[in-house]
Amino acid sequence: MSDGQTKKKFFYLNRKAPYGTIYALESLEVVLIGAAFEQEVSLGFIDDGVFQLMNNQDAAGTGMKGFSKIYRALGDYEVRKLYVEKESLETRGLSVDDLMPITYEDEDEDYAEKPSIVVVDKAEMAKLIADQDVIMSF
Amino acid sequence: MSDGQTKKKFFYLNRKAPYGTIYALESLEVVLIGAAFEQEVSLGFIDDGVFQLMNNQDAAGTGMKGFSKIYRALGDYEVRKLYVEKESLETRGLSVDDLMPITYEDEDEDYAEKPSIVVVDKAEMAKLIADQDVIMSF
Amino acid sequence: MSTLHTVNKSPYERNAMTSCLGHVSAGDLVLLIEDGVLAARKGGSFAQALNAAKGACKIYVLAPDLAARGIGAGDVLEGVETVDYGGFVDLAASATRVCAWL
Amino acid sequence: MSTLHTVNKSPYERNAMTSCLGHVSAGDLVLLIEDGVLAARKGGSFAQALNAAKGACKIYVLAPDLAARGIGAGDVLEGVETVDYGGFVDLAASATRVCAWL
Amino acid sequence: MRFAIQINEGPYTHQASDTAYQFAKAALEKGHEIFRVFFYHDGVNNGTRYTVPPQDDRNLQKLWSELAEAHKLDLVVCIAAAQRRGILDANEAKRQGKDGDNIAPGFRISGLGQLIEAGIQADRLIVFGD
Amino acid sequence: MRFAIQINEGPYTHQASDTAYQFAKAALEKGHEIFRVFFYHDGVNNGTRYTVPPQDDRNLQKLWSELAEAHKLDLVVCIAAAQRRGILDANEAKRQGKDGDNIAPGFRISGLGQLIEAGIQADRLIVFGD
Numbered sequence: 018m019s020d021g022q023t024k025k026k027f028f029y030l031n032r033k034a035p036y037g038t039i040y041a042l043e044s045l046e047v048v049l050i051g052a053a054f055e056q057e058v059s060l061g062f063i064d065d066g067v068f069q070l071m072n073n074q075d076a077a078g079t080g081m082k083g084f085s086k087i088y089r090a091l092g093d094y095e096v097r098k099l100y101v102e103k104e105s106l107e108t109r110g111l112s113v114d115d116l117m118p119i120t121y122e123d124e125d126e127d128y129a130e131k132p133s134i135v136v137v138d139k140a141e142m143a144k145l146i147a148d149q150d151v152i153m154s155f
Numbered sequence: 156m157s158d159g160q161t162k163k164k165f166f167y168l169n170r171k172a173p174y175g176t177i178y179a180l181e182s183l184e185v186v187l188i189g190a191a192f193e194q195e196v197s198l199g200f201i202d203d204g205v206f207q208l209m210n211n212q213d214a215a216g217t218g219m220k221g222f223s224k225i226y227r228a229l230g231d232y233e234v235r236k237l238y239v240e241k242e243s244l245e246t247r248g249l250s251v252d253d254l255m256p257i258t259y260e261d262e263d264e265d266y267a268e269k270p271s272i273v274v275v276d277k278a279e280m281a282k283l284i285a286d287q288d289v290i291m292s293f
Numbered sequence: 294m295s296t297l298h299t300v301n302k303s304p305y306e307r308n309a310m311t312s313c314l315g316h317v318s319a320g321d322l323v324l325l326i327e328d329g330v331l332a333a334r335k336g337g338s339f340a341q342a343l344n345a346a347k348g349a350c351k352i353y354v355l356a357p358d359l360a361a362r363g364i365g366a367g368d369v370l371e372g373v374e375t376v377d378y379g380g381f382v383d384l385a386a387s388a389t390r391v392c393a394w395l
Numbered sequence: 396m397s398t399l400h401t402v403n404k405s406p407y408e409r410n411a412m413t414s415c416l417g418h419v420s421a422g423d424l425v426l427l428i429e430d431g432v433l434a435a436r437k438g439g440s441f442a443q444a445l446n447a448a449k450g451a452c453k454i455y456v457l458a459p460d461l462a463a464r465g466i467g468a469g470d471v472l473e474g475v476e477t478v479d480y481g482g483f484v485d486l487a488a489s490a491t492r493v494c495a496w497l
Numbered sequence: 498m499r500f501a502i503q504i505n506e507g508p509y510t511h512q513a514s515d516t517a518y519q520f521a522k523a524a525l526e527k528g529h530e531i532f533r534v535f536f537y538h539d540g541v542n543n544g545t546r547y548t549v550p551p552q553d554d555r556n557l558q559k560l561w562s563e564l565a566e567a568h569k570l571d572l573v574v575c576i577a578a579a580q581r582r583g584i585l586d587a588n589e590a591k592r593q594g595k596d597g598d599n600i601a602p603g604f605r606i607s608g609l610g611q612l613i614e615a616g617i618q619a620d621r622l623i624v625f626g627d
Numbered sequence: 628m629r630f631a632i633q634i635n636e637g638p639y640t641h642q643a644s645d646t647a648y649q650f651a652k653a654a655l656e657k658g659h660e661i662f663r664v665f666f667y668h669d670g671v672n673n674g675t676r677y678t679v680p681p682q683d684d685r686n687l688q689k690l691w692s693e694l695a696e697a698h699k700l701d702l703v704v705c706i707a708a709a710q711r712r713g714i715l716d717a718n719e720a721k722r723q724g725k726d727g728d729n730i731a732p733g734f735r736i737s738g739l740g741q742l743i744e745a746g747i748q749a750d751r752l753i754v755f756g757d
Contacts, residue, residue, distance in 0.1 A: 023747065025746065025747055027743075027746060030494065032306075032411075032414065032496075032497070033306070034303050034306070034328045034331060034362065035361075035362065036327070036328070036358070036361045036362060036512060037301065037302075037303070037327045037328030037511070037512050038328075038510060038511055038512070038627075039509050039510045039511075039668065039711075040668065043667065043668055043707075043708060046707055046739060047667075047739050047742060047743070050738065050739040050740055050742075050743060051739075051743045053740070054740070054743045054744075054747065056743075056746075056747065063414060063418070064305060064306065064410060064414055065303050065305050065306050065328070065331065068331060068362055068363075071362055071363030071364070072363055073363045073365065074360075074361060074362060074363040075360045075361065075363075076360070076361040077357075077360075078356065078357030078360055078361070078377075079357045079358060079360075079361050079512070079515060079516075079519065080515050080518065080519060080555055080560075081361065081512070081515055081555065082551075082553060082554045082555065083361070085363075108305065108337070108338045109305065109331070109334065109336075109337045109338070110334055110335055110336020110337040110338075110340070111334075111336075115363075139417055139418065142418055143417075143418040143419065143420055144420070146398060146418055146420075146494055147396075147398055147420040147423075149492055150492060150746075151492070151746040151747075151752050152492055152493065152494045152495075152752070152754075153633070153742075153746070153752070153754060154494065154495040154496065154497050154754045154756070155497070155635075161617065163616065163617055165613075165616060168392065170309075170312065170394075170395070170408075171408070172405050172408070172430045172433060172464065173463075173464065174429070174430070174460070174463045174464060174642060175403070175404075175405070175429045175430030175641070175642050176430075176640060176641055176642070176757075177538065177639050177640045177641075178505075178538065181537065181538055181577075181578060184577055184609060185537075185609050185612060185613070188608065188609040188610055188612075188613060189609075189613045191610070192610070192613045192614075192617065194613075194616075194617065201312060201316070202308060202312050202407060202408065203405050203407050203408050203430070203433065206433060206464055206465075209464060209465030209466070210465055211465045211467065212462075212463060212464060212465040213462045213463065213465075214462070214463040215459075215462075216458065216459030216462050216463070216479075217459045217460060217462075217463050217642070217645060217646075217649065218645055218648065218649060218685055218690075219463065219642070219645055219685065220681075220683060220684045220685065221463070223465075246407065246439070246440045247407065247433070247436065247438075247439045247440070248436055248437055248438020248439040248440075248442070249436075249438075253465075277315055277316065280316055281315075281316040281317065281318055282318070284296060284316055284318075284392055285294075285296055285318040285321075287390055288390060289390070289616040289617075289622050290390055290391065290392045290393075290622070290624075291503070291612075291616070291622070291624065292392065292393040292394065292395050292624045292626070293395070293505075299623075301512070301513070301516070301625075301626075305410065306409055306410055307408055307409050307410075308407065308408055308409075326516060327512045327513075327516060328512075357519075377523075378519040378520055378522070378523035379523045379526070379527060381520055381523065382500075382520060382523045382524045382527055382529065383527075385500070385520075385621050385623055386498045386529070386620075386621070388621075390621070391621055391622065391623050391624075393623070393624040393625070393626065395505070395624070395626040395627060401753075403642070403643075403646070403755075403756075428646060429642045429643075429646060430642075459649075479653075480649040480650055480652070480653035481653045481656070481657060483650055483653065484630075484650060484653045484654045484657055484659065485657075487630070487650075487751050487753055488628045488659070488750075488751070490751075492751065493751055493752065493753050493754075495753070495754040495755070495756065497635070497754070497756045497757060507637075507669065507672075507712065508711070508712075509711045509712065510668060510669050510712075538640060539637060539640045539669065542637075542672065542712060542713065545712075545713035546713075546725075547713035547714070547715050547720075547725055547727075547728075547729060548710070548711060548712060548713040549710040549711075549713075549719075549723045549725075550710065550711050551710075551711075554711075558713075577681075580678070580679040580680065580681075581638070581639045581678060581679075581680050581681075582637065582638075582639065582640075582672060582675075582678060583672065583675035583676070583677035583678040583679075583688075583729060584677070585677050589679075590677075593679045595676075595677055595679075596727075597677075597726075597727035597728070597729065598677075598727070599677060599713060599727065599729060
């Protein structure tokens with residue numbers, strides 16, 4: 018653990034599509050609350066979890082509440098590492114261009130806007146999982 | 156409809172394994188109640204639904220209530236057509252010998268015991284589906 | 294005398310759509326709803342299965358569920374027709390029975 | 396420094412086990428529970444995937460869940476070890492972290 | 498045409514109740530009849546008046562209760578499923594010795610026979626679930 | 628060793644709560660500590676005292692309440708998830724203007740911070756769900 022004994026690496030493992038079930042939304046609610054605890058936080062998007070980040074989501078016609086804007090606000094909560102699996106995107110005919118632009122301001126570089134989404138391959142995702150202290154699965 | 160205007164063909168489509176979720180048990184509860192309505196009833200077991208009929212189920216160690224005996228009693232409720240898909244069995248390494256012996260007494264043949272389980276292939280299962288009035292999915 | 298099959302699961306997560314397409318009869322209708330609409334996106338690995346099924350039956354997809362998931366009209370597989378909830382009702386009324394693949 | 400992966404879904408119904416096995420690291424532990432135990436039956440079409448995974452990691456299956464589903468000890472894939480709830484606890488304690496594939 | 502609807506999942510966790518509601522509304526707008534809406538499995542959880550969803554979100558229980566009132570819909574919660582999951586009306590609460598009930602307006606608790614009857618009486622049964 | 632448990636599904640519909648219960652019991656029997664059991668998503672439905680399962684079946688709410696009493700377990704129901712699903716304690720009922728509550732003995736309603744804290748304080752977090 019990088020910074021003192023109380024800081025742990027928290028990993029939110031998101032494998033489900035949004036809207037069909039509530040897991041994506043309620044996972045985000047944990048991330049937002051968890052941000053206040055000043056742990057090392059990162060999110061993994063595998064399998065249908067990559068659909069959570071699709072651009073241009075508009076849930077109005079279903080009667081459900083859209084929540085995709087929350088992902089864009091994650092940077093303000095110091096949540097800046099959204100790992101998206103390459104193979105999961107490809108299988109679904111998606112590329113990173115189909116996803117929302119999610120950025121954060123890097124205070125170390127004059128608040129330059131930097132992308133929060135990092136595309137990793139399956140082997141890198143496996144390494145990320147093997148490097149965590151706490152994994153919350155949704 | 157074979158026998159008067161009020162008799163409909165009811166088909167219970169079972170595609171889920173027992174115990175991991177409650178659908179198999181609560182499907183059976185519908186079948187039992189439905190038996191009193193004197194409709195034409197048959198059950199289809201496709202995909203993991205075939206596991207519902209496994210012989211020697213013993214749920215005691217999980218703390219859950221076993222309910223496999225209910226399938227054996229279906230004959231007493233005049234539920235005598237349990238269609239099990241051949242391809243679903245094969246994919247799972249199962250044969251009809253792995254399933255419970257489920258029988259009914261045929262009043263037209265001096266109450267001879269006859270098997271309720273009928274193994275059908277996928278094409279026959281599709282024809283069964285196309286022949287129903289009401290399909291309840293679990 | 295046709296069946297309307299509804300599929301509400303992502304084919305990437307579950308076997309519901311694959312199982313459904315294996316049990317359709319000629320002239321049947323298949324409607325993708327909820328997470329089932331994910332199958333209909335161009336370029337996805339289930340495009341081929343849906344294209345193959347189009348010979349025997351007609352494939353529909355629920356528009357509001359596509360929109361919720363950020364799949365634009367231009368990103369839907371060719372030959373798959375979008376309907377709204379009223380269209381869903383019409384399909385259910387026009388078929389002889391409805392079979393849900395849950 | 397290993398991960399205990401739990402899989403509680405049937406591999407025939409969902410992609411959870413396949414996804415899990417694609418993300419294990421050498422020395423990891425995989426425990427099949429609930430409907431996940433269905434993968435461990437001899438002769439099933441996921442036997443090969445589990446056998447292939449045994450090179451990198453150790454595969455366990457929860458005995459009470461096997462019994463509930465009528466899978467006898469003799470019908471479990473070779474090289475897959477059965478444990479009870481106490482064994483599950485031991486596995487969770489011995490690994491560095493637990494990752495649930497839901 | 499006369500529809501019957503079966504809902505197998507609770508509100509919010511799965512989209513089933515949302516889709517069923519939109520279907521029912523569209524069917525009524527087209528002049529069809531909804532013979533009955535039957536709540537089974539976790540679907541019984543649509544019928545509790547104790548829910549307090551976020552204010553900017555839809556309130557599915559209220560939507561169903563209002564649709565039922567406007568169109569005299571028959572919303573039936575399965576008694577066996579409800580007992581497992583803690584949905585009670587005043588009668589059930591009394592019978593089971595519970596100190597309160599949580600059934601929402603416009604919902605009633607009854608047996609599985611109501612589902613079979615819906616299958617018999619309706620032209621089409623549509624199932625929404627997980 | 629200190630475990631924390633997260634339960635994402637309600638009783639009966641999914642096996643998650645059963646498995647979590649057996650795990651917790653086995654861990655306690657082995658002398659481990661359960662720092663907290665956190666009920667999230669539909670898992671909050673484990674915490675209603677209104678359930679009346681069939682008499683020959685297990686009563687999961689009671690099993691949890693009894694385990695909590697015997698081992699001083701901290702059973703926390705997520706407030707946000709509970710509001711969506713109709714689980715209330717007396718305070719929440721008053722705050723939301725509801726006429727009753729249904730929380731079971733030994734359960735308490737609190738925020739998601741309790742889950743994060745469990746992740747920080749426990750040696751292992753185990754998630755049970757659908």
